[in-house]
Amino acid sequence: MRKTKTPPPAESVAAARAAEYKAAVVRENRRITSYDVAIVAGVSQSAVSRCFKPGASVSKSTYARVMNAAAGLDYIPNAAARSLITRRSNMVAVVISHVANLYYPEALAELSQQLTRRGKRVLLFTIPQETDVEPVLGDIWQYQVDGAIIAAALTDEQVQEFERRQLPLVVFNRNLHGRTVSSVLCDQYESGRLLATRLAAAGHRRFGIIAGPETSAVANERRDGACDRLRELGLPPPVVVPGQFDYASGARGLRDIIARLGDTPDAVICGNDVMALGCLDLARHELGIDVPGSMSVAGFDAIEPASWLSCNLTTLRQPMHNMALAAADLLTSMIEAHGNHTVEKRMFAPQLVVGSTARLLPPEGNSLAA
């Protein structure tokens, strides 16, 4: 039994040592900790900790040795342990309703991107209805998130609980009137008014409105905006029928409106694009109504299919990208502020997307006199 003639290079010796050490740790059913790295690297545990803290004071040589050992051991700092002492989890709760994500996946995608860019992880909660926030609140408290972005309906008590717990909260696209809570939103009421204004200016008189679910604040504001504006303009009250934000609701809604009116309306304002497309398709393909020749259809949201050739819907766009950006900014600044929460509402204006499903100009050579 002789010793090996050619000793392996120092590097691989270190690697072998790390591998051996690691195997032992695994055998004991422990996890690799900063303490283990310290032993392998021949430094103190606090030195290891510092190496993983950006901007800490460590000499180049220790840093190198620690990083080598860490790599050999597959060491990664434990976020749970860290957050325990720093009181920062770098996680943000995002709450969105199931249906909202189905219809506007852009909202979640943008939020996730913006938060990630700011070094926050997203703890996602999808809820069946936008009024079902309560069950997830417990989780939000437990998981020590640094803040929350909620795109759902909150009660006064719920908002107050966030305050009580000093947890930064941004309400997304939900107008909590009179409540002192930071929020980012698109002006839904004004959206409704805008559509009514433009359609009325083009000479439409008999309006149908396919509203959204009663539980949806967004839907209600759109409807109210349109109704209020029509009343202001002295037009006959629109026929308002309910809907569930889905395609079928759009078709059903149009049938209901026609039944109640005894005739085709001049224009139909739909609570969202999905319903508008349901309404549009029924009108064109089943009822043979000329859109926009004898009836106009408009929606809200500017979802992608609305822009497709076969649809080319006239609708209102919510500037999702900027809204997500604003929400992420607002929340992170609240988190940095560390308790001095400055409440702020950021309201964005909708953008009219002119499609070919609504006539927005007065009929040619036709005075508006009845």
Next chain:
Amino acid sequence: MRKTKTPPPAESVAAARAAEYKAAVVRENRRITSYDVAIVAGVSQSAVSRCFKPGASVSKSTYARVMNAAAGLDYIPNAAARSLITRRSNMVAVVISHVANLYYPEALAELSQQLTRRGKRVLLFTIPQETDVEPVLGDIWQYQVDGAIIAAALTDEQVQEFERRQLPLVVFNRNLHGRTVSSVLCDQYESGRLLATRLAAAGHRRFGIIAGPETSAVANERRDGACDRLRELGLPPPVVVPGQFDYASGARGLRDIIARLGDTPDAVICGNDVMALGCLDLARHELGIDVPGSMSVAGFDAIEPASWLSCNLTTLRQPMHNMALAAADLLTSMIEAHGNHTVEKRMFAPQLVVGSTARLLPPEGNSLAA
């Protein structure tokens, strides 16, 4: 100064005591801990801990006192501290590409729902491209998730790192051929074959294929399935053009195919529904092609707009609900197994959705002879 004549009821005394205690804690800038609850309730800290552990042995009276104190103090167990000792975070990482969520929000919504139902929180990671998993892996290790569901492309090394770290992994809708990793998927290759088979049986001979991005394994398998099957049937090789899974790609793809073929193809197979609809709209509304009279169009996914009247696309549905269910089941069982990971692949068959954009029967009274 006399004492109050009517002493407040015991309950409110307790409440007042809790409120006072809480104020003190807040003043010291501490958090409410199980220790605080113990003091207010007059029990030990471990008793408090037990009260929050379902199925622990606590007397009814202690439980009541603890819960009262906890309520008064707004106490909630700290998940980070808990996971530190239990080695369970009850969080699951879900990785999905940005575009995937835009096109199939259903996948994420279903996964989130199923995981929540099983008591797991979702730590969401959205990545720009499905090949960009690497940057999020570090976060996954750090955050001590109990497992991960990844709907993106993984390299061998990446899969091995999951194994090395003993982290349960389920790959969603991505076929990692030959790699021993649990996965849930829909048979994309077979989907491609199926579409080719049915269209060929109806007499289509000159095929165009609008493929998806080269980086998308799903897209490639659909394309390969179709191509292979057409070759088997002895049909002329299809004209294959690339696409990016978006609406514009569908239109551009059809133009390219027609240019390369010098004529309208008999059938176009599109890598997903969004492109299929882009192709369909161009054909009908710009090129005036009769679909399905003189050309058939089919896609994959059965996204919602595909079912709308104006589209009524012939496509293949992936049973998303069952797939999400399977993924959640698979992952949770791996987590329970505690290291004895049994690798399993669950492959689902696609379902043909017969729309009106593809002729699936031979033309009437027409022999197939050229």
Next chain:
DNA sequence: TTGTATGCGTTATCAT
């Protein structure tokens, strides 16, 4: 059933 004591893996404070 209840309480005592210990450890989970990290950061932060304070010397040196």
Next chain:
DNA sequence: ATGATAACGCATACAA
């Protein structure tokens, strides 16, 4: 720049 030591908030083995 580095190391010893004390938290962070909880769960669990063990003793009572």
